[in-house]
Amino acid sequence: MNALRRNVLKGATGAGAVAVAVAAGLITPTRVLAAPRAAFDAKNLADAMKGMGLPAATDSKDIVIKAPDIAENGAVVPVEVTSSIAGTSAIAILAEKNNTPLVADFELSGGAQGYVSTRIKMGATALVRAIVTAGGKTYQATKEVKVTIGGCGG
Amino acid sequence: MAEPMKIRATMAGDTADIKVLMNHPMETGQRKDAKTGQLVPAHYITEVTATVNGAAVLKAGMGGGVSKNPYLGFKVKGAKAGDKVAVSWVDNTGDKRTDETTVG
Known part of the structure; x- marks a missing residue:
């Protein structure tokens, strides 16, 4: 060893x-990644979704994304995802127009609630998408965030 | 080299509210240095794990799209005051850091 x-x-x-x-x-x-590393390098939304290997997601009103309507600074956009779907085991956050749309994924276990809060970078005005895995099924919700100064470029 | 994290864990009812502030530049590898015009090499946290009393509660994968000095908040049901919370991260250069606190 x-x-x-x-x-x-x-x-x-x-x-x-x-x-x-x-x-x-x-x-x-x-750890066994919920989303394989390659998904983080995917350059567009479709590839990122495919990279995560999740079945097609159904829209759900039980997922609430709390993010500002207008973000003044794209480098720091607070995003809070709450899923009230029973048995939520994973939450992924994507910013659709970023160069690499998959921002972060969270695998929850041992009493962790369907809630994560973090801060992300956004290159441009785009939909923030939350993908929730619960009981083997996949759900999603989106929220538009308008960005006045992008946080991904130079 | 890695700076310590700030971790705060407080009880709200039967749920522990855990907040973590990591110290990390989170360079995406796409940004150019304003002076030299060279790309700043990618340097970001790729994995974060959190445990309560040694049992995994959260495993996160991150890309360069997470803001500098990442903030992470999550809630753990069934935790008690005095439980030990440990958070560790690994970045794309292999650097790592683990910090602990107790639920207060």
């Missing part, structure tokens, strides 16, 4: 090596 560990540390300078090590389960904390 120790020799293996050395190799991992040596190889850890490149992000690729880290990804491989994570895939092999060598780095702690280990």
Whole structure:
């Protein structure tokens, strides 16, 4: 195990090596990603959705996205997702027009409620989409956020 | 190198309200340096895990689309005052950090 560990540390300078090590389960904390890493690199919404490997989502009124209608600064857009669907096990947040639309995904377990709150960057006015997995089914909701200054470019 | 996180966990009824503020530049790799015109290399948190008394409650994957110095809020039902909350992250360069607090 120790020799293996050395190799991992040596190889850890490149992000690729880290990804491989994570895939092999060598780095702690280990996890099985709800969304595979590739989904985060997807350049458009369709690819990101496909990358997550989720079945087609149905719209749900039980998901509430709390985000500003107009964000003055696209670099910091507070987003809060509350899902009152029973058995919510994962929540993903996507900003549709970002260069890489998938922003974050959250896997909930051990008493964690269907709620996450974070801050995201948005390159342009776009829909923020929340995708919720509950009991093997996929639900979604969207909310438009108008961005006056983008937060993704230079 | 990694700066410590700020974690706050408070009870609201039977649910612990946990708020985490991580210290991280979260560079997407798409931004250009204003002076040199060179792309700033990507440097962002890819994974965050949170445990309450050692049991996993949240596993998050992140991309470069999360804001600088990421904030994360979540709620855990059934937690009690005095429970130990640990949060750790790993970034795309392999850097990592773990911090702990107790539910107050």
